[in-house]
Amino acid sequence: MSASILTVPDRIKFDEAIELTQSFLSQLKTNEFASDRIQDFVAALLQTANGARGFFVTYLTSPDPVCDEPRAEIIAGLKAHPDIAADLLVKNIAMSTAQQLYHQRRNDPEMVASSATVAARTTKIVHQLNLPLIQDLCRELVDTIHAGTGSYSDFLTRWGYDEEQKNAIAQAVSKLIV
Template identity: 30%
Template sequence: MTIDTDNITFDRAISLSNDLIYSVEKGEVTPAEAAEHLNSIVSSINGARGFFVALLTGESALSNDLPEQFLDAFRKHSDIVCDLLTKNLIMSATMMVTHRRNGDAQMEANSRSVNEKTKRIIRRLDNEAMARHLLSMTDAIKHKLQTGEDDHGSDYSPFLQRWRYDGEQLKEGLAALSDLNPD
């Protein structure tokens, strides 16, 4: 299966990823065979976004115990993958606050599940690129909490500006980051 990653849409990536995850779970393809396709999918931003939506929001047991071949594919495309995992970590943490405020316990639980799955993947990646992304996000959030300003000059300043998280949400995001970097 060859995937045109230059033109893959987000929706197409979700569909391909769901098929890939299902095929691995059912034993129709080996993790090594699936990793070849995964390499193509996560080589683009839309592809990687679609894959992580399928993996993190789905009910697949695969998300709790990813094959090492999948992690290798993530490492090959670490600029894209580490950025997305960092943003997913913060978005899921901040959405827990939003859903809690709205009294939506089910959606809060779903966001918590995405957050925990994201943390598991980040811990297993355990590479310098991931550490740099987490540190950059930590610095950007701390700056925002201390000064109230979004424009820290960090790669994640535009992300924080776009989503306009409040103090409680940022603290929840920082707590998620602290779970990964306890120092």
């Protein structure tokens, strides 16, 4: 598949975003994807919630080391849609942190390592983006955990995190607040 074929549909579905991101990563790994198109491709994916979710789930969980050090062009593409990027990155830190505990409890070191990789990659992206909005969302998440209510209540309830997981999330997210 050539880079010219990788175009993002206006109404992209979640599974389509995953497929496109997988193709993108394959081309990135083999230097088939033109550097001057990376930013635009990532920005196009982040225009919609489905595209952004598909990008992050694929990029952050990929076994490929090409995802361990985000390229400047990828960071620039994420900055094109800071609201969507910030929201999903904060939630990814929370989810990967909680999942590490879940997998530790199930004695699954392979999945613990996988969740730790997601957390580490997300943290690198957060630091490189350096968006004030991420700081604000991190504070909101920590405040929600400490108060037991707030803007992240629905998120925490939806995933059924217990107190130990919430405390771990608060610690992890607090480290991102400058």
